[in-house]
Amino acid sequence: MKRYLLPVIAVILMVLYFLPYLSWKNKKTLHLISLKPDEINSIVIKKEGTEYEFRKENTHWKMLKPIKWKADEEKIKRLLEALRETILETPVSDKDYQKFNIKDDGNFIQVSNGQTTQTVFIGKRGARYSLIYVKPEKDKRVYLVRARFADRLPAGENDFRDRSIFKTDPARIKAVFWKEGDKTYSLVRREDGWYGGKTRGKENTKVDSKKVKEYIDRVSDIEATGFLKDDKLPENAKKIGFIIITADRETTIELYKKENDFFLFNSGQAFRITSFVKDRLFREL
CATH class of the missing domain: 2.60.40 (Immunoglobulin-like)
Incomplete structure (x- = not known):
């Protein structure tokens, strides 16, 4: 009996050893937005009551709100890259949105390529300032994510103006x-x-x-x-x-x-x- 039991135990141990690796390999990475930076041609941001709107025209970005002006291309690029790099990996709740300062009329960022529009509601910072609560519009869950993209949002009406x-x-x-x-x-x-x-x-x-x-x-x-x-x-x-x-x-x-x-x-x-x-x-x- 022992002669048959030992090989079975060995197989079970091998499966347990490789299971985390196999699970990791099959796990799909969920980005905060699926659109890639070079696909996006429209951005709308609401932050602390001020709405910002940017549009890409003939490869160049323009600011339409709150001031009509040529946009700072580098700041737009860094924001979109940070947004795309943000990964949804820590869901914290599917209710009590107010607790995380997630509101329909609160802060958000919306990006579009003309066919697809994606909106992310932005809440308060986490216990660590480097983290922030977010909720994709089409997801019921609130996530705690890296706040790098939030650090690159406009700091005022003149921040993203080309100088x-x-x-x-x-x-x-x-x-x-x-x-x-x-x-x-x-x-x-x-x-x-x-x-x-x-x-x-x-x-x-x-x-x-x-x-x-x-x-x-x-x-x-x-x-x-x-x-x-x-x-x-x-x-x-x-x-x-x-x-x-x-x-x-x-x-x-x-x-x-x-x-x-x-x-x-x-x-x-x-x-x-x-x-x-x-x-x-x-x-x-």
């Missing part, structure tokens, strides 16, 4: 001229390199190519450090200069100052910049 004041390919820039108070400086590209001088049209000093590259890289991608109310210059801000960038066309950006604050004005829009940004643009080489 570009001026942007172009550095190779397209042919000349830069600026004036700040009584100071002026001109930089122009010629066949044998870049030349600078204090007077436009009289650029006689050849400039080190490394210094030029660093400067042109900054000028080709000017970003605001903040936005202003209604995107207008503050009252009593004084114009103290301007910078003219010549690429495919000539662009003039005006420089304003009020007390210790600096602002750039381009295409009817005012932007806040720091003195550090200002000094990197309005400098001689």
Whole structure:
């Protein structure tokens, strides 16, 4: 009898040993959303009473609410990636939604590809701040998930706005001229390199190519450090200069100052910049 019993026990032990592995192999990973980031062309977010809406048009994202503006592409990308990476693995309840701050009129994120729309209701943080309660619209259960995607939601109406004041390919820039108070400086590209001088049209000093590259890289991608109310210059801000960038066309950006604050004005829009940004643009080489 023992001779037959031992092989049976051995088989049972082997099955028990491999069972967790087999179960893991067959377990299907459930993502918070099934749509992949590159499939999504519409996003609606409600957070703390403010609704945000973004739409992808011709490969570029635009903000439609609460302000109509070009969206920050990188922030959109990071949000969608974090959303897709979120896994549903810890269901905690299928009732008492209020307990987790899950409400029909509460915070949510909704994504769509035009055919499929997926909505996730967002609740309160878990005992660990790195976790958060969520409920997919078509699921009765509340889950505790990683809060990485929630950390990437808009922090305010200006958070996902593109901060570009001026942007172009550095190779397209042919000349830069600026004036700040009584100071002026001109930089122009010629066949044998870049030349600078204090007077436009009289650029006689050849400039080190490394210094030029660093400067042109900054000028080709000017970003605001903040936005202003209604995107207008503050009252009593004084114009103290301007910078003219010549690429495919000539662009003039005006420089304003009020007390210790600096602002750039381009295409009817005012932007806040720091003195550090200002000094990197309005400098001689």
